[in-house]
Amino acid sequence: MSTNTHDSHDELVVRHAPEGVSDPGLPPHTPRLGDSDPKAAKRSERIVAGLFGLSVIGSILVVVSFFVVKPEGTVESIQRSNMFLGLGLALALGGIGFAAVHWAKSLMNDHEKVEERHPQRSSEEDRAGAVAVLKEGAEDSGIARRSALKGGLITALALLPLPIALPLIGNVGADWKVSKFRHTMWKRGTRLMTDPTYRPIRAADVTIGSVVHVIPEGLNHEDLDHDQKFMDEKAKAVVLLVRLDERDLKHTEGSYHGIVAFSKICTHVGCPVALYEQQTHHLLCPCHQSTFDVSDGAKVVFGPAKRALPQLPISVDDEGYLVATDDFSEPIGPSFWERVK
């Protein structure tokens, strides 16, 4: 008995069918009602024609609704227009579809047919022919004899991606100055402004338990040179400000009479952390549910984030408005390889 795994699969595979059982061939054809009863066939024909008719009605409905049901700037009106156009189009398309399928199923010849298959493998002659043709071609080109040509061709082709990829990759990342991740607009003395109303915040006005969405002073279209900068800066600088009872705070550095400010960008993958639970002082990221404890330096208490939200150190200026005393002490948002370098 051969145990060579390469040609022994005939032993491993039993296309089972025990002796004494043979393939009875295709089951007999079951005729449809319409095959013997001309009335039934006629009825099918009428149904198919009726379905095509529905399609025509659908098309007309679309044309009429286009002119009659106009969108007027309200959600209701665009939904109405959408409904009429959509139902008409669905009818126009579905009518053709159901008509064709019903035609095929009820009226077209439904006797199964059999076709032979042929193995995918080419015949030995074809294979030999292919090899001969390739050999002849290689011989004609002389590539086997002239090795300098072979080397030249390979080197030239191998280098070719470079002049195409270099300008692309060189430009696609703009200036490649990734150190921009490390700094935000916040610096000593920057006032905390409400987002989106853009007003300074008086410390005395922040009641215990309240939450304020904050952006730095100067983050508006008038003060920034162009639009790109606005979005890029805002994406890094957004802050969430919360006032707790001072006794609930575990650490008071960077806080002002129970007011604490943390980066709003999650340290997991960067969603804005926006759900604050007053009772537990927990901040929840709605994207992946990382949970941070505001009373304990925004440390992670649950979820896929590892690090605490960076804290924005704050104080008040002469007029009693909240200001930052420095930028964040570490890069905000998701981790990256050289983050702590």
Add this chain to the structure above:
Amino acid sequence: MSTTTPLEKAAAGTADYLDQRTSIGVLVKNFARKIFPDHWSFLLGEIALFSFITLLGSGIFLTMFFVPSMTEVHYEGPWAPMQGVEMSEAFASTLKLSFEVRGGLLMRQVHHWAALLFMAAIVTHMMRVFFTGAFRKPREINWLVGFVLLILGLAAGFTGYSLPDDVLSGNGLRITDGVVKAIPIIGSYMSYFVFGGEFPGTDIIPRLFTLHILVVPGLILALIGLHLFLVVLHKHTHYPGSGRTDGNVVGFPLFPVYTAKAGGFAFIVFGVITLMAATMQINPVWNYGPYDPSPVSAGAQPDWYMLFLEGSLRLMPGQTEWVIGGYTLSLNVLIPAMVVPGLLFTILGGWPFLEAFATGDKREHHVLDRPRNAPVRTAAGVAILTAFFILVLAGSNDLLATHFHLSLNDITWTFRVLLFLGPVATFWITKRICLGLQRRDRDLVLHGHESATIVRLEHGEYIEVHKPLDPYELWLRVNYDARRPIEIEPAEDARGVRRKGYRRDTIRRRISQFFYEDRIEPVSAEELEAARAHAEHAHLEGHGAHVELPAGEEQKSVSTDH
């Protein structure tokens, strides 16, 4: 041939003109009556194809009005709540498409629903191919083509989802940025590579637009062409049954039956998608507002085909981020966002080759397997799906918590455990079910169907009369590939020399044992003979027609557990 009607004359003229220039006659002769087998599960791939055509059509409509630009403008359209609000041109043009372009909202909703259906059809089509073993030789390459199409489908969905630049899709991009930054060593640079500088910059929408309307659909179109070409070349597989063999194909001709059926089905798919778009609102971006880095909405979900990645990110505990030698390795992001999908896709893409390695089978297969006759494959498929759906559910853990008033933390912990236990449990259960079904096939072959007719014999015994299978059903239940684990040559040859390739062979034997160790032996000729004789005997003697069979049927050749 004499032509009669003017129409026939015109057709003949056109055909003659074309044939003299393209020899199209040969093509028509060979292909018009090509046979395709019929089964509802073969329509799943067609749904994917027709959804894609819907995507192309509605997509062309959308490009006429959409402006892929991140330049900030003040909205001045008819939608009152957004009056004067600052937004990108991309978002403003999406609002215009919804509120001012008549039929624009319909096309937006058609496009989005078609995309969801496209992915669902691809996944279920792939399940059909997997569970019936249609990926076996000679179709391994076409399995890979389909596999790449799945990935391209995900890419098309992802790039398109982000284009309207609303607050939901913007946060999706932000998550992408976070994932990209987590890549070791080059993460920050990759983030710049994607966004053309810092997030969000002004390049990402135009870049995604080009990928979404040119690169990705172009590749999909080309690969669909290759996919279908290979289907025609191989001729379609058919389900097992009498008269169907690896050497033939049984079904209906392309013209006219499939022209009508598939053509008609295309219109049905178009119609159903349009009906969905007409009656079910999707992605009402006017409620979300333009992207702004600060706000986010609770309970936000990505499109369904991205949920498994979202769930994977949500489940991973944060403790797995490490700082090693001053460098940050965010395994809490890398494992769920790259390793998990990487593993899933590697198993999927490589399965045909793994199975071929385990069987050593080099034959062509054109008759599909009944899933029960490949218990380990079927069980593995169910296990993969289980893991996938647990991740999908985990991607909605917040909604599960709020809808069922459960603790979010408890749900997350449950899924963390289930992700490991679930697939193992469903693998085991599915395998047992398959083996059970094979036993039932044996029973039916040997004893026939219960007829529900109870007969009282002369001496008072009651028996149920069993009806033998008709030859068609008998053939279906006995004629399948019954595999056994492969045997390999010993480590040393007759002269005691260690043979090359022995290690590879032992690995192969181990995999083969995993696949085929637990099995139900098929009915042998002797058993069938005995059962028939017994039935006849019983009939004559007036004894029970029910025959108890010897031997537990299930064989274990080596006692390893798994």
